[in-house]
Amino acid sequence: MVNVKIAIIGATGLVGRKIVSILNERKFPISSLHLLSRSKKEVTIDGKLYKTEISEDFDFNKVDLVFGASSKDSVRKLLGPISDSDAIFIDKSELLRMDKDIPLVVPEVNPHKINSETKVICSPNCVAIAISVILNNLRKKTKIERMFASINESVSGAGTKALNALLNETKESLMSSVIQPQFFEKEIAFNILPQVGEALDDGKSEEEFKITSETHKIMESKFPVNITVVRVPVMVGHSIALHVMCDLEVEDAVKCLKSSDLFSVADEKGKYFTPRQSANTDKILISRVRRANGILSMWVCYDNLRKGAALNAVQIAELLDFKKK
Ligand SMILES: NC(=O)c1ccc[n+]([C@@H]2O[C@H](COP(=O)([O-])OP(=O)(O)OC[C@H]3O[C@@H](n4cnc5c(N)ncnc54)[C@H](OP(=O)(O)O)[C@@H]3O)[C@@H](O)[C@H]2O)c1
Structure with a gap:
């Protein structure tokens, strides 16, 4: 691959900073890197100081690839x-994800959605990524009849301001019995919020709707989905109690999941993973795989900022064929 000129919109945020780290970790060939924010700032990432440029003044003709992380x-x-330039755009935001003409890509599931004409690619919702890679592996061995899940989203999933609110509310809670919510509608410290995003008319939350529709789009299959998404006071690491109606036995499911480098599967009795263990790892951690009443169940933990966001975006970039200009 030729060296690539890159811009990152939202480079001061949780996902933008992680994209910089992961590009460096994976030795992505970079000839210039422009970090963009709303105003000029200095940002330190992995011990290195970067100066940001203002996104609204930036000439996107200067780059081959733009990551959207705002x-x-x-x-x-x-x-x-961005569209007026020749740059390819990989967006982490939800803006264009359900546009029928724009590919929504998880490299392990549907890389074929990208071709030499593709100019805009969306990276999916952090939960839709994890669920689709797991189900895509299982469906090589069985038909997915339906899926149920109870999903615990960590606070970093809602960005820098939410993470700061968790830290401040936690400190305040230890000093006082009354605290004011600082980001979410109700306090998140030592609490669980049973609705992520707005409430929709059919009783679902916005996040439940997004996860369902994006998983269907990625997998090109509309199997029934019943999920509940809650926000938990964990800093980094989403977790999912995932239940899949299918005819796969536990041993076959474990074998199938272990055959992929993406998963770390604990199948010893009594061993399990936690969201905290998943922070800063690329693997999706799977434990407590079991079966009852026709349903295969498992406990899933993963770093929402890595495979749920920045890593998936960088893996998409690795699929692209940059030509020398
Ligand atoms: N966090 C996750 O786990 C996760 C997972 C999947 C997808 N996503 C998506 O990824 C995106 C970023 O999420 P995040 O968690 O990183 O949020 P964040 O920590 O709040 O960061 C967003 C950054 O965007 C910057 N920004 C806002 N307006 C901008 C503009 N006009 N030009 C350039 N930069 C601008 C802000 O920086 P300044 O104030 O310095 O300009 C801020 O640092 C969101 O669309 C989110 O939905 C997040």
């Missing part, structure tokens, strides 16, 4: 200048 509203404003 909110959907900020991406909407920058879409015109």
Whole structure:
């Protein structure tokens, strides 16, 4: 691959910073790196100081590849200048994910959705990525009849301000019995919030709707999905109690999951993983695989900022064929 000129929108945020780290870790060939934010800032990533440039003033013709790691509203404003340039755009925001003409890609599941004409690629919701890689592996051996899940999203899934709120509320809780919520509608410290995103008319939450529709789009299969998503006071690491109606026995499911480098599977009696263990690892950690009443169940933990976000975006970039300009 030729050396690539890269810009990252939202480079001061949790996902943007992780994209920089992962590009470096994986030795992605970079000829220039432009970190973009709303105002000029200095940001230290893995001990190195970077200066940011203002995204609205940036000339996207200067780069081959743009990563979007900011909110959907900020991406909407920058879409015109990005589209007018020759740069390929990999977006982490939800803005274009369900556009039928834009590929929503998990490299282990549907890399064929990218071709030489592709200019915009979306990286999916952090939970849709994990669920689709697991189900995609299982469906090589069995038909997925339906899926149920109870999903625990860590606070870093909602960005820097949410993470700061968890830390501040936790400190305040230890000093006082009354605390004010600092980011979410209700306090997150020592609590669980049973709705992520707005409530929709059919009783689902926005996040439950997004996970369902994105998983269906990635897998190109509309099997029934029943999920509940809650926000838990964990800093990094989402966890899922995943239940899949299928005819796979435990031994076959474990063998199938172990055959992929993406998973670390604990199948010894009494061994399990926690979300905290998943922080800063690329693997999806799977434990407590069991079967009852026609349903295969497992406990899944993974780093939402890595495979759930930045790593998936960098893996998409690794699929692209950059030509020398
Ligand atoms: N966190 C996760 O686990 C996760 C997983 C999957 C997808 N995502 C998606 O990834 C995106 C980033 O999430 P995050 O968790 O990193 O949020 P974050 O920590 O809040 O970071 C977002 C960053 O975007 C920057 N920003 C806002 N407007 C901008 C603009 N006009 N130009 C350039 N930068 C701008 C902000 O930086 P300044 O204030 O310094 O400009 C902020 O640091 C979101 O769309 C989110 O939905 C996140």
